[in-house]
Amino acid sequence: MTDRTPRTARGTRTRAKLLEAAEEVFSAHGYHDASIVKITEAGGVSQGTFYLYFEGKQEIFDELVEDLNRRVRRAMAEASHSGTDRAEAERLGFAAFFRFTAEHPALYRIIRQAEFVSPRALHQHYERITEGYAAGLQQALDDGEIVPLDPTVAAWALTGIGEMIGMRWVLWGENDKVPDDVFDEMIALVHRALGLTTGSREAT
Numbered sequence: 001m002t003d004r005t006p007r008t009a010r011g012t013r014t015r016a017k018l019l020e021a022a023e024e025v026f027s028a029h030g031y032h033d034a035s036i037v038k039i040t041e042a043g044g045v046s047q048g049t050f051y052l053y054f055e056g057k058q059e060i061f062d063e064l065v066e067d068l069n070r071r072v073r074r075a076m077a078e079a080s081h082s083g084t085d086r087a088e089a090e091r092l093g094f095a096a097f098f099r100f101t102a103e104h105p106a107l108y109r110i111i112r113q114a115e116f117v118s119p120r121a122l123h124q125h126y127e128r129i130t131e132g133y134a135a136g137l138q139q140a141l142d143d144g145e146i147v148p149l150d151p152t153v154a155a156w157a158l159t160g161i162g163e164m165i166g167m168r169w170v171l172w173g174e175n176d177k178v179p180d181d182v183f184d185e186m187i188a189l190v191h192r193a194l195g196l197t198t199g200s201r202e203a204t
Contacts, residue, residue: 026064027109076097080136102177126159137155158190162186
């Protein structure tokens with residue numbers, strides 16, 4: 001297999017530009033109607049340059065799913081880790097997820113395409129998100145912050161809540177934002193599920 005890892009800062013920027021263009025094209029056209037020509041045109045690079053970094057459409061799609069996953073997990077982790085307790089960490093983590101999806105609505109569209117185009121990438125996306133979430137819940141359980149529960153089951157269930165709220169109000173909504181009252185109700189539900197005190201209902 002050819003090693004297509006960028007060797008220079010310029011190469012790294014070009015590869016990032018191609019991934020950004022792929023996000024735009026796959027979101028707008030879907031996997032089957034997307035093409036390398038459309039991606040390179042959107043990225044402002046030649047087709048020859050594309051093949052320096054990716055073997056083909058499938059590879060850049062899989063890498064895009066991984067890239068989006070890495071970025072959304074980083075955003076959520078950085079936000080939740082700034083919380084002073086688990087209740088605040090839940091609020092901050094979900095708020096970060098909704099901000100990311102508002103900025104990258106393609107996340108939903110591309111992940112749903114992965115169900116048919118690349119099931120492995122789809123499974124890896126959700127497994128990585130829930131793995132990190134479960135680890136945080138396990139720590140909170142060990143610290144006595146939440147009620148006894150299975151962290152893995154809770155992580156999958158609560159991730160599902162966030163996914164559906166984001167789909168309804170970020171992807172399908174009019175303002176690309178979860179309304180404050182909806183966010184507060186969702187967080188209150190999450191807190192009750194974990195046995196946490198909801199606390200103040202500040203805006204997102």
